[in-house]
Amino acid sequence: MPRYLMLAAELREAILAGQFAGGEQFPTETALCQRYDVSRFTVREALRRLEAEGLIARKRGSGTTVQPPAARGGALHQPLSNVGELLQYARGSAVIYRPAGQGPLPAEIAEQIAPDTTGSWTMFSGLRQQDIGAKPIAATTAYFHERLGDAIEALDLNASPKTLFSQVEELTGVSASTVTQDIQAIAANDEIAKALDVEPGSPVLQILRCYIDRKGQVFEISVSHHPGDRFAYAMHIDIEG
Template structure:
């Protein structure tokens, strides 16, 4: 097998690569409409890896809320409506972030690099020193529909040349960084605030200056609580909806 328990320095662990490919398949609905999720044995054959590697990959997807593993029933994909998790901040379940992106499309372009803008750093409340590369994308349901968000994504210099490997037309960037840089998400914080659109945001979203928008600032931190990616998204007030399902313990 091409499996390796301890990958060379700088190389993404094999279980994270497997988790990344399975995550993309789930979000693309390849296991929807009652299609059976592969067994551990089938996944070992498909990716030419050990059972340990497959189990670590599945643990990661389960922690993200994308799958459920039940004794005697195997692995099942969680329905989209069940991926939001419980109401909490900071976020520990990234399934809801992925759920938002699955039914829309965005293409990013690189803008500039330098220190994180002061107004963003103040929102984060974490150490944001260093150089950040900024990418911008406008998200739509389809190419001919009105924008539902404009996002600035910032990547820290510590990620090195992994940022150069991003597929800017592939949508969600943070799952790509996880694979290409070998970085693990330890925590995601999120700040949501209703504001009035300035002239720049209004133009991107095709709305009037002063119209209400939701600003969502997300900060992705590694297990050592070091920030490596930050996204700042603006959503038109009349084009944003968020549904959450909360199960209360009896």
């Protein structure tokens, strides 16, 4: 991962952890260069991403300030500018999964996926939170295909710092050559509403993510539901030319 993305991730985590109060002056570019031993270009690119995500505000002559939670809607901002950031989903949060059964992929999910999804899938479900006792920012169900074998039983479900995807990669050597993501606004059914502590029928963001190996086979699927007021995607796109 480029150094500026690594720096942006470190600074983002510090902001979301409350190390900088809202409205507080952020360290200068010079101070950040010295603290992290990086170039001014690296610092500027990192700050540009944090600004695009609504975490900081930069004004010429006034310096950089941290945006208070109210100014960014109180929601967790997930950066999305490349696959590296995509797979670092929700740093600073944790989820504990529990077994949720085994069998064919539910029809309502399978019909949204182009590659073949036949076979048996092992399911795990969990709630993602930023702090213990806080309202969840996501209710997620993860599905793993039977071809992954014994590695499924070896997964650490207890808020491991490693994602389930990275654990699968280490245990099996299977890696994703393609990651697809479909985002859709839906109304929360009774089950989703109860899990997320929202009213039934409330708008939630459904994110369906597929991990596809080099053979074109789907080996992992995740379906997450996010309350509209607790999660936001911040997309940064560099224009070529």
